[in-house]
Amino acid sequence: MILIHGRGVTALSCANLLLQKGFNVKINGKPFSSELSVLIDLSTLQLLAQIFEDKNIVELGYPIQHRIVKWGDDAPKVVNAHAKAIKLNQLNSSLERSLSDILFCKENNDDESIECHIDATGRRSQIAYKLAGATNTFFGSREMITTQVEASLDHCITETVENGWLFMFPVSTNRAIVQMMCPVTNAEANHKSILENAIQQSSLINFYTHSRNIERIACFPASPKILSSLGSNRWLAVGHAAFTVDPICGNGIGAAIHSAILAAATLEKKDSTEFNTAIDHYHKRQQLSFVLHLQHINDYYKCFAHNRNWQQELSSTRQFLESNTATNILNYDNMYYQLANNSLVKLEDLVS
Numbered sequence: 001m002i003l004i005h006g007r008g009v010t011a012l013s014c015a016n017l018l019l020q021k022g023f024n025v026k027i028n029g030k031p032f033s034s035e036l037s038v039l040i041d042l043s044t045l046q047l048l049a050q051i052f053e054d055k056n057i058v059e060l061g062y063p064i065q066h067r068i069v070k071w072g073d074d075a076p077k078v079v080n081a082h083a084k085a086i087k088l089n090q091l092n093s094s095l096e097r098s099l100s101d102i103l104f105c106k107e108n109n110d111d112e113s114i115e116c117h118i119d120a121t122g123r124r125s126q127i128a129y130k131l132a133g134a135t136n137t138f139f140g141s142r143e144m145i146t147t148q149v150e151a152s153l154d155h156c157i158t159e160t161v162e163n164g165w166l167f168m169f170p171v172s173t174n175r176a177i178v179q180m181m182c183p184v185t186n187a188e189a190n191h192k193s194i195l196e197n198a199i200q201q202s203s204l205i206n207f208y209t210h211s212r213n214i215e216r217i218a219c220f221p222a223s224p225k226i227l228s229s230l231g232s233n234r235w236l237a238v239g240h241a242a243f244t245v246d247p248i249c250g251n252g253i254g255a256a257i258h259s260a261i262l263a264a265a266t267l268e269k270k271d272s273t274e275f276n277t278a279i280d281h282y283h284k285r286q287q288l289s290f291v292l293h294l295q296h297i298n299d300y301y302k303c304f305a306h307n308r309n310w311q312q313e314l315s316s317t318r319q320f321l322e323s324n325t326a327t328n329i330l331n332y333d334n335m336y337y338q339l340a341n342n343s344l345v346k347l348e349d350l351v352s
Contacts (some may be wrong), residue, residue, distance in 0.1 A: 001025070001115045002267065004128050006120035006126040007032050007104075009088070010239030010256040012050055012095045014118055015102055017264035026103045027119070032092040037148075037171045038158065039064070040091075044254035052098040052255075060094060061086035062171055070159045070204055072303030081156060085171045085275060116267060117235040120260070125241040128227055132235060139294065139320065140223035140313045141184045144247060145191045149213045151176040157208075160303060163194075166249070168205045181222060181247060183313040192217050194282075201315040209320045222247050224297070224317075226290050230283045235273060238263045243290045255293075259286065284332045291329045294321055 002009050002018055009027030018025050042058065049057040061084030069273040096164055119127040128134035142164075153176060156169035164182035171177055178197050199206055208333030226243035230236065249255070262282055269278040294317050304310035320326055 001111075002113070002118060003028055003105075003114045004118040004120055005029060005125075006118075006122065006239075006241070008120065008122060008239075009048070009091060009095065009239075012092065013048065013110035013121035013257050014120055014238055014263055016051055016095075017260060018101060018267065019099075020262060021268055023267070026105045027099075028244070030090055030103055035086050035089050037088045037177055038253065039083050039085055039169050039250070040253055042084065044251060044257060045084060047096070047254070047257060051261075051279050052095055054098055055095070057091075057094060058084075059330070060084060060091060062213075064156055064169060065154070067156045067158060069135070072160055073167075073243070073301075076204065082154070083169075084090060085169055100306045103251050109141050116233075116270065117264065119235060119241040120239050122226070122240045123221070123244050123316055125237075128159050128237050128241065132229055133231060134227045134229040134237070136225045136227055137222055138225045141221070142181060142223045142313055143184050143191075143219050144179050144181050144193045144222040145217055145219050146177060146179040147195060147214050147217045148175060148177055149209045150174060150175070151208045151213075153208050157204050159202050159204045161198045163307065165196065166198055166202055166205050167247075168208065176209070176289060177215075178205065179247075181310040185309050191219050214223070223313075224290070224294060226287070230286050231279055233270075233279060236266065236282065237245060238280075242286055245290075245293050248300055249293060255289065258289075262286070266305055284329070287329045288332050291326050293320070294326075 001024045004015050004025060007027060011027060011029060014026055014235060015025050038081070040061070043058070045058045049055050064081060064083045064085060067079050067081035068076055069079060117127070117131060119125055119131070123129055148171070151168070151170070152174050153168070153170050156167065159166045164180055165181045169177055178199065180195050182194060192214060195217060199209065223230070224244060224246050227237050230242050239259050240252070242259055245252050245255055262285060264279045266278045266282045269275045297316055298314065300312055300320060
């Protein structure tokens, strides 16, 4: 029996994939109640529709067709961005309806029938530490400040300001989410004031909403992180429990789902002599995805080269990318690996 810890999109995706492969699966997790709205690109929704064999998944949410980007000193540009703004609890409810064969249970780590644990409990997970002493390495300490405002627009906006970047996307015809990514320089900082000042500095987002429209805010940690170990023959860390990406990539949920796909393919080798090799591939494949992500954001954040706070924030990322550890991970040259009967999993198919 495979016990999956967590009840979010990644946990449910992994559960359904394992069910399709004939595994006995149980899920240990509380019902997902967050009304947080996120932007999910259409390709990720299509992937979920394929995993759960439910084409109605792509119909969920509020549609967005393009994005306006003003990054650094560059002039604003319009790019295609086929995506949906979706409440996570709405998405989860839709996915759970497809899992009638899953038994939701209370935690019982001593159950002798458990052959493998899947840790899909998210960024703050302690499961991997309890099971194997695995710890997280964090690359920075930046936060995302978020609020919901009255605004009417049919596209999303990404815009840099003095101390970070802003992101705005509609969730309905007259409501939108505004977020700001910035380094944490003071634990007692007034996040509402930081967001208000950033909106006042903006030229695009300030057109649609004003800082005086801000009522309530929420903050969450948003720096990349990765576990020291991602699994063994008794457990695997999946999705944001394994590693989290910087929100600038725009597809953290997609990356987490691809992690679930790879985990399910790895467990398909559980009863074969290739299982340990498959686990090793899983570990290195996840590390490679993470390091490639760090390279990407390091290039993206060069526009903050003269900002002292951002330079301190990104110093650990630069040091790691220059290390022998990162070089060895990038040299992992296994473009193809036999993980499932008569099928090859390509490197580029498993990372967005």
